[in-house]
Amino acid sequence: MDRRPSQAVFRTGPAMSPDQLLRQMFDRAVEAADPMRSLAQYLPEKPKGRVLVIGAGKASARMAEAVEAAWGPCEGLVITRYGYGRPTQGIEIVEAAHPVPDEAGLQATKRLLALLSGLGPDDFVLALISGGASALLSAPAGEITLAEEQQVNQMLLASGAPIGQMNILRKHISRVKGGQLAAAAYPAKMLALLISDVPGDDPALIGSGPTVGDRSTPEDARAIVKRWHLDVPGSVQRALSGKTGVLQPDDPRLARVSNVIVAAPSQSLEAAARIGRDAGYAVDLLGDDLEGEAREVATEQAALAKNASGPRILMSGGELTVTRRGDGIGGPNAEFSLALALALNGAPGIHAIACDTDGVDGAAEVAGALVGPDTLSRANADGVDPAAALARNDAHSFFAAIDRQVVTGPTLTNVNDFRAILIEG
Incomplete structure (x- = not known):
């Protein structure tokens, strides 16, 4: 070896x-692609007022480490894969499961969303997103349980479906993907720094686009279930038959968000x-x-x-x-x-x-x-x-x-x- x-x-x-x-x-x-080499050049001067650093993905803890190397200690919470944690000064690092989400990811995502609650227009959020965020940000929509979200992820991984197809379905059964993380921070200003792990470097596909709007629909997600012969639970079927939380790209809650790819x-x-x-x-x-x-x-x-x-x-x-x-x-x-x-x-x-x-x-x-x-x-x-x-x-x-x-x-x-x-x- x-x-x-x-x-x-x-x-x-x-x-x-x-x-x-x-x-x-x-x-x-x-x-x-090491964030310690690539990220600092994309950071602005640290804003005045409250600054909150959040993130998810296999590179997110290293990204947080790079942020604090430039800005000093920061407030925030980042979710990464087990074994991928890094020493940080102020940002809390939580490790969770990938590629199938677990209870640690579910609870960390709840805490992350709570941090974003109640922010104002003078607050600044730095979001650090990399591949793996789809599994690490776990917030199932509707009645979907963690066990059912895990089941869907396992089906997708075994199906042979391309990543773009997987992520459309993941978005429409989530309360955080497809721009919904950015919506939770509104009206705060947000800069999302992204490390791309997807063909074409489409920000909407990186980590299922938690800070990026998407024009896909629940009907598109249902077509993916059919195309790849996924025997999804009834709760997932019901979530895909109702109103989606995925934001359109022109949603006003995304007006204060900038998405920047720092490594590709x-x-x-x-x-x-x-x-x-x-x-x-x-x-x-x-x-x-x-x-x-x-x-x-x-x-x-x-x-x-x-x-x-x-x-x-x-x-x-x-x-x-x-x-x-x-x-x-x-x-x-x-x-x-x-x-x-x-x-x-x-x-x-x-x-x-x-x-x-x-x-x-x-x-x-x-x-x-x-x-x-x-x-x-x-x-x-x-x-x-x-x-x-x-x-x-x-x-x-x-x-x-x-x-x-x-x-x-x-x-x-x-x-x-x-x-x-x-x-x-």
Whole structure:
């Protein structure tokens, strides 16, 4: 298992192996999205009067740490994933579950909303939002219970639905998503700083857009339930049949909100690409916003790699999905890696890495995996069947068995998938 920390010392040169180069490119992508590097330039001078810092997401505690490094101690509350907390001076950090919400997230969200209650027009709210906020901000609408919200999240994660579809449904069964968090702070002025983990960097999709309006409707949400064959509870059906709390983009309660993206996948990919170019490789960017089934995208990229001339690196980002067909332990980056290895079938001179920049691929505490010409031969020597592992969505177990996982621990940021395929010259 590769357990080197993400904050690596970067080096390039002819002595570097393909695995080392790929791992350094990933490390640089993570480093470029570190809020301690990217956030301060977007902060105004600390306003006079009451300032309240709130937030949610896998990067939100690190964002809070960066805010206090610039502004000093602040009042506020931020909700992050278990293990992603950071030392802060005044802002309270609460850890809760992701990707399925839990009681800690539910109670923390209630407290966060209580903090926003009764603010006036002279107050200022700084909202720190990153990927993961959808699960960490838990405030079910109507009669929906926490257990039912958990059930819906589990269905969505197993469905293969793209993130945009997931978030539309999540918004319309929530009291905090789709601009409703900003509405709770009105008439205070709000600046929302966002780290994007979604294809296209649409602020309305980041964390299900708690500070951003959305033109989707309950009818759209019902169509998603039907399209992805989700057997949702009756309380969810009733919530989707009534009036939504999601705000339209022109709602006057959003007039005092500014949404600013402080880190995005494109910036991380370009930072990593410079490492590859410095090492003498041509770099082709296939897109920072790819979506689709992980195994299908892997097959397409394997064909590109086999037909490419080296030295070259094919890079991509975005958010791939997995439709659960089995009961294995997997995530989109590990599944991409396994499907890629099968499609390459030991092709000489081709190596790859696929990792989630937050250090968590799916629900596993594993960032992703490395692939090389020897991946299938390693599996054969260890008695591991790659095709069977792919069939049961068990990619993490596969790469653990052949010692090719990438394990970073919490990276404290999240700009989603990072993929690089290296073709030697």
